[in-house]
Every structure is written in structure tokens, then in C-alpha cells.
Amino acid sequence: MGRRIVLGMLGLGVVGVAAGRWLSDGVTEVVASTAPGLANVLPATGGFRIYTVTSGYPEYDPATYRLAVNGLVRDELSLSLADLAALPQTGITKDFQCVTGWRVANVPWSGVLLRDVLTAAGVEPGGAALHFTSFDGVYTESLTMEQGMAPDVLVATSMFGAPIQEKHGAPVRLYVVPMYGYKSLKWLSGIEVVRDVIPGYWEQLGYDVDAYVGTSNGRSDDPVV
Amino acid sequence: MTLSSDAAVAPVQLQRFSTAERWVHRTIGILLLILIVTAALLFIPDLGGLVGNRQTVRRIHEIVGFALPIPLLLALLSRAFRDDADRLNRFRPTDWKWLRSRDRRSGRIPVGKFNAGQKLNAAFSLGAILVLLATGTMMFFSSYFPDALRTGATFVHDWLSIAFIIVVVGHIYMALNDATARLGMRSGSVPESWARREHGDWAAEELGTVSNND
Known part of the structure; x- marks a missing residue:
């Protein structure tokens, strides 16, 4: 039996x-x-499932938080949360698809389009890629300039109509609509304009650099468009 | 020393579990505990956030998961383990009666070395371990499987682990309510009086062939 x-x-x-x-x-x-x-x-x-790469969630002080924009730019920026709030705000409601298979439908995000931030800094000739860093000290990400200038890449400050929660990357994170979740770096603190793509944290662990949903990482999920 | 004078000094003890069986039980218990804790960290965002280091937690869960069948396979070398596995596998007509009865704890329906609940627990646990091992292996080598099967393996692994954790917690709860049963797993032997009450047929069987074990 x-x-x-x-x-x-x-x-x-x-x-x-x-x-x-x-x-x-x-x-x-x-x-x-x-x-x-x-x-x-x-x-x-x-x-959502929460993936952190360091101990716990990194801490920050809303008063002293700054987003650094530097590298091959005309004007280096150091944006406070108030500075980000003063830039044109964009809302995007799209699915969030993780490379491990889970997907959260219709997540409302808002913040500043990455291209609006880059335009404010002024990209110098030769700046062909973007290197993102997180204040957790470990997580990094990358995009080509063309991918970063698309109208569906958000420097997000709000999610579900409220400030982003700690576990989702407070106070500022990326939301790269057409790509798998690991490209949407959490706890964003630095945007550096560089000449060549520098593979990020997960990419060094073997995930695809061009991480379009449905056509990368050997997966065939429905694209997020 | 005669049996009666011996019994007057100390109650008769019946050998219940061999050293090998107790070590297998202990090892699997520890491995399962590590698996449950790491699973909780990977699963529950607010818990995982306290510890972070997801890659490390995941690696521990994977290594311990793959290690889990090793003590089970080694146990097959033990004669006592194989005999008990055989007893757990065999359901007797009285087992069903025992399961259905309201007074199953009264000792009215005598049970063998293992009662029907223990037999169900053993079968479910082995099945769960095998399915979790198989689906966990699929998740570990996920790049070799199409999306649908990856999602399927994750689905089965997630839900079966919840069911298994509930059963493991139930197993621990039952043990917490019976100090003598715990003593049996710790020391290997149990007093005759406990055996007569909880496992009457087994006690009769043991006392018929072996009078004591000192």
C-alpha cells in the first residue's frame, strides 16, 4: 500500500x-x-518574488538620496528626489515578467523617462551605452544607448500609485518595459554614460545582456509591449 | 538474572530503532530543517529581506536538496531499516479499521510496530521527497526544459513543499505530545508498558521471541 x-x-x-x-x-x-x-x-x-543580492534591503535617507548621472555627459547631475519630481512625469502600466517564469500583470509605474534624464544631462558623442549602479553596492545593470532612449524605459519613483516600497527598490529603480525583470535594476543610485556595454550582475552570472521578453534566455513568454 | 527480578529493578525495554535508523532519522531531520528554513527565505519576501544574499541561500537549498537522498540510500544498507520499511509498506486490515475508528488512541484496536498514520506519513514523505527532488532537479537544470515544463516543475515544487511542510510540522507535533516515542527515537528502546499501549501487536511479537534486551 x-x-x-x-x-x-x-x-x-x-x-x-x-x-x-x-x-x-x-x-x-x-x-x-x-x-x-x-x-x-x-x-x-x-x-512579486523578491530577489536581493546582498544582506537585507539597502538603507537610504530620503533627504540625502541622490541619483548621480555622469560619464560622457555635458553636465554631470546629482538629482535629489525633489529634482526627480520636478522633471516631466510619465506613467506606464505594463506587465512585469521575471526570467524565472512569474509575471505580474498590469503594474502601474510612474516616474521620469530615462531619456528625459539623459537629455537633461546631455549625452556627449561616443556615449553608446549605459551603466547602472545600485546603492546596495553590488547590483549593476546595462543598456545600449538606443535601448535606454526608447520611450518605455522609466526611472521609476512610484509603483501601484504609491512610493516604491523598500523591497521593490525604494526610492528609485529602473523599469525597462520590454525586458526581463533583472534589467529593471532596484535601488538605483548611478547612471553612467559609457562607450561600451558593461554586462551587469545577473549577466555575469549567465543571463542574456539583451534581455527582451520572449526572445532571450531561452524563453518564449509573451512579449511585453 | 530472571526476567521477573530484572523487571523489578528496571522496566523491560524493547528495542525499537537501530543505531543506523536513528542516525538516518536525525540526518534527514536536520537536512529537511535547513531546506524548510531556506525555502521560507526564498519564498516569503519579508523574511528573505531580513537575510538577503539570495544567491547564497539558493545555493544552500540546492546543495542540501541534492544531499537529501544520500542518507536514505545509505539506510538501505541497514537490515533493520529495510525490515521497518517493509512494515511501513504493508497495510493490514486492522490499519483501515484503526484509521476509521474514533477511539484509535485507546488501544482497543491493537497496532503493529507502526500505526496506520505513521505508515501514511512514511509513504507521503517518501513520495514528496522523490517528487520534490525530481522537480527541484528540473528547476536546477532549467535551461534544458521548455518554459511550460519549467513553470510546471515550479508549480509542483511550490505547492507540494507547502503540503510537505504541513505534514512535517504535524509529525513534530505528534512527537511533542509523546515523550516516550521521542525517547524511542533518541535512545533506540521503549518501555514495554508504552509498547503494549501504543503498539500492542508489536509488543506481543517482541515479547514472544525476545524477553528483554539487556
Whole structure:
């Protein structure tokens, strides 16, 4: 009998793996429509999963926080939260797709378009790539200048209509709409205009540099556009 | 020394678990505890945030996960373990009666070395470990699998681990309520009186062949 239970579980496991994507979507839908709060507690129910690369969440002081924009620029900038709030604000509501498979639909973000920040600093000739740093001291990211100037890359200060939470990258993070989540660097503190792409933290661990959703990292998710 | 005079000095002890079995139980317990703690850190954002270092936590979870079957495989070398595995596998007609009865704790329906709950727990635990190991391996080598199977493996791994944790917590809860059962797993032997009450048929079997074990 014990053997039959074990074999039965193995069989159910195989069925679960085969039908998992469909089941997973179903559970996500049920939770979202009946008890959205559960999504923060239960696995694979449409909530965010938080990946940090250092101990805990990095701390900052809203009064002294500055976003440095430097490298191949006409004017080096050091933007406070008030400076960012004074720049033209853009809202974007799009899905957030993680390279590990989870996706959160229709997340409302707002902040300043990266290209508006770059325009304010003035990109010098030869500035062909962007190197982003996080004040957690470890997390870095990259974009080509062309990718960074697209109208769907946000220096985000708000998420779900409220200031970004610590675990989501407070006070300022990137949101790169068409790419997997790891490109949307959290706890953003530096934007450096450079000549060549410098692969970021996750890219050095083997993830793709050009991380378009659906056509990179060996995945075929629906693109986020 | 006769049995009666011996019993007057100390209660008769019945050998319940061999040294090998106790070590296997202890090792798997520790590995599962590490797996549960790291799983919680990987799973619950507010908990994971306290510790961070996701890559390290993940690496620990992976290494310990792959190590989990080793004590189980080594245990198969032990005769006592194989015998007990055999007992756990065999459901007797009285097991179903015992499960259905309201007074299953009264000792009215005598049980063997393991009661039906322990047998179900053992089978579920082994099944869960095998499925978690298989889906965990798929997640570890995720680049070899298409998205749908990756998502499926993650789905099964997530939900089965929650079910398994509940069962493990239940196992610990039952043990906390029975100091003698814990003593049996710690020292290897249990007093005859406990065995007669909790595992009547096993006590009769043991006392019929082995009078004591000193």
C-alpha cells in the first residue's frame, strides 16, 4: 500500500509538471479574483518574488538620496528626489515578467523617462551605452544607448500609485518595459554614460545582456509591449 | 538474572530503532530543517529581506536538496531499516479499521510496530521527497526544459513543499505530545508498558521471541 501511495504521488507529480502552466494560470486567476491579498503569501499566485543580492534591503535617507548621472555627459547631475519630481512625469502600466517564469500583470509605474534624464544631462558623442549602479553596492545593470532612449524605459519613483516600497527598490529603480525583470535594476543610485556595454550582475552570472521578453534566455513568454 | 527480578529493578525495554535508523532519522531531520528554513527565505519576501544574499541561500537549498537522498540510500544498507520499511509498506486490515475508528488512541484496536498514520506519513514523505527532488532537479537544470515544463516543475515544487511542510510540522507535533516515542527515537528502546499501549501487536511479537534486551 505504501508503495502504491509513493507511485501515485510520482504519477501526480508528472501530471502536475505537464499541466503546471495551465494549473498555475488558473490558481493565479482564482486568487486574483477572490483574495488578492493571498498573492503575497502563496507561491505562484501572481505576486512579486523578491530577489536581493546582498544582506537585507539597502538603507537610504530620503533627504540625502541622490541619483548621480555622469560619464560622457555635458553636465554631470546629482538629482535629489525633489529634482526627480520636478522633471516631466510619465506613467506606464505594463506587465512585469521575471526570467524565472512569474509575471505580474498590469503594474502601474510612474516616474521620469530615462531619456528625459539623459537629455537633461546631455549625452556627449561616443556615449553608446549605459551603466547602472545600485546603492546596495553590488547590483549593476546595462543598456545600449538606443535601448535606454526608447520611450518605455522609466526611472521609476512610484509603483501601484504609491512610493516604491523598500523591497521593490525604494526610492528609485529602473523599469525597462520590454525586458526581463533583472534589467529593471532596484535601488538605483548611478547612471553612467559609457562607450561600451558593461554586462551587469545577473549577466555575469549567465543571463542574456539583451534581455527582451520572449526572445532571450531561452524563453518564449509573451512579449511585453 | 530472571526476567521477573530484572523487571523489578528496571522496566523491560524493547528495542525499537537501530543505531543506523536513528542516525538516518536525525540526518534527514536536520537536512529537511535547513531546506524548510531556506525555502521560507526564498519564498516569503519579508523574511528573505531580513537575510538577503539570495544567491547564497539558493545555493544552500540546492546543495542540501541534492544531499537529501544520500542518507536514505545509505539506510538501505541497514537490515533493520529495510525490515521497518517493509512494515511501513504493508497495510493490514486492522490499519483501515484503526484509521476509521474514533477511539484509535485507546488501544482497543491493537497496532503493529507502526500505526496506520505513521505508515501514511512514511509513504507521503517518501513520495514528496522523490517528487520534490525530481522537480527541484528540473528547476536546477532549467535551461534544458521548455518554459511550460519549467513553470510546471515550479508549480509542483511550490505547492507540494507547502503540503510537505504541513505534514512535517504535524509529525513534530505528534512527537511533542509523546515523550516516550521521542525517547524511542533518541535512545533506540521503549518501555514495554508504552509498547503494549501504543503498539500492542508489536509488543506481543517482541515479547514472544525476545524477553528483554539487556
